[in-house]
Amino acid sequence: MKARALSMLIGSVLAGGVQAQSAPQAQAPLPTGAAAPVYQAEPCCNLCPAALVKENYKGDVLSTLWPLVAGKNGWVFRARTDFATEFGPSPESMAMLKQFSQALKKRGTQLMVVYLPSRGLMHEDQSLQPFDKALALANYQAALQRFRDIGVAAAPLDQLVDQVQGDFYLKRDLHWSPTGAEATARVVAKTVSHYPFYDSLPSEEYQTEASGYTAVNGNWQRAIGDLCQQNYPLQYTNEYQTTPDSDLLEAEVAPELVLIGTSFSASANQRTNFEGFLRQYLGKDILNMALSGGEESGAWLEYLPSGVFQEKPPKMILWELPAHYLMKDKSLFRQLIPLVNNGCEGKKSLLSSSQKIRPGAGHNELVFSTELLKRDAGDLVMELQLSDPTVHDLNVTAWYGNGADERFTVRQNQRANTGGRFVFSLAQDELLRNENFISLDLNQVGSTQPEVDVAVNVCELDGKPPLSQTARR
Known part of the structure; x- marks a missing residue:
């Protein structure tokens, strides 16, 4: 029983990272005058040495995580990516992004990037690693401005640094929490509302309610289990559902706001409800074309050649993009720019x-x-x-x-x-x-x-x- 109680305490510490004291339940009454034993549990250690060895991170997914390091209170970080102090695409990629944005504008569509702040910027207080947060924030803000300089709108998500009440990201997973999704949706909606077309879009009131909770067995948590045979407790988060106040939405009319992005935004990932929070704070319907596992290009490759886009381009596309995506793949815009006009479809063949x-x-x-x-x-x-x-x-x-x-x-x-x-x-x-x-x-x-x-x-x-x-x- 003592061992079980100690195990439960260690599990609690790993989940919350705080010191704890507890008296275990005795199977029989203690002798008169005997004091109950008191145990103090503290975090026992960092991740195993194997977590620092690059060769242990095998496979396309696992290789991107090296090295995983422990933080405070059960947090885990990617040492290279989460504590980066440089942000944004290279000048060459920015030049291609500018061409892509201009091609969309010719079709009547404004591009806005929802360029998420890094885990280091949002949770530096949970880190055990040295990190120049001031430099990182300045460079993140500069990256947002570089987007704007080439005609791409950028939601001012730097406003969220040190301002979000609660965890923006999950402790041992790549993704944000519902708290982070909602905070981001507020800022994005306010930014969109300043565009002239906003007031002309059909309006609808939406309500968001908690619909339950879910256990998160994060992808980094699973990776640590493979690398170290070390287990963390599951993290639990609320689930939310957003519904319109009426049933009178014009279903035949394609929304003029489109969401492109990754598993952070995909409809299949209702755990965070970013799509729903956007509807609530925009007061407008959106079309969610995000693709789970789609990285930078997947959702675009499906959406641009579709009849939905080609027949009626929207007023604005919101491109949700985690900060670790740098648009390095030279074939990205090589494909997206001609797909704005659907390649050679309907054109004279040379x-x-x-x-x-x-x-x-x-x-x-x-x-x-x-x-x-x-x-x-x-x-x-x-x-x-x-x-x-x-x-x-x-x-x-x-x-x-x-x-x-x-x-x-x-x-x-x-x-x-x-x-x-x-x-x-x-x-x-x-x-x-x-x-x-x-x-x-x-x-x-x-x-x-x-x-x-x-x-x-x-x-x-x-x-x-x-x-x-x-x-x-």
């Missing part, structure tokens, strides 16, 4: 062809035409339709008139349902953008099938005036 390829055979010439030699590479869009819908990665080489070649991978998020369709532009490099295009080779296809049919279509970016004649192989 070249079309089809062929069978063997994924393991290596080099396959997909595109070559003397007519395309007259075109600047930066003006062209490549659209490939593969017969294998499970393919999400292509490695290609583009050849240019100055003799240069560019080998790159077009990556699609594995969760995105793209049906084997790849749309991408060429020559993001300023030095190559105005060079004439020569050819495109397919080097590698992520397919397990022995043969894959590939249909190729080439058109101009943004639907520029087509050539007088269509070139075909």
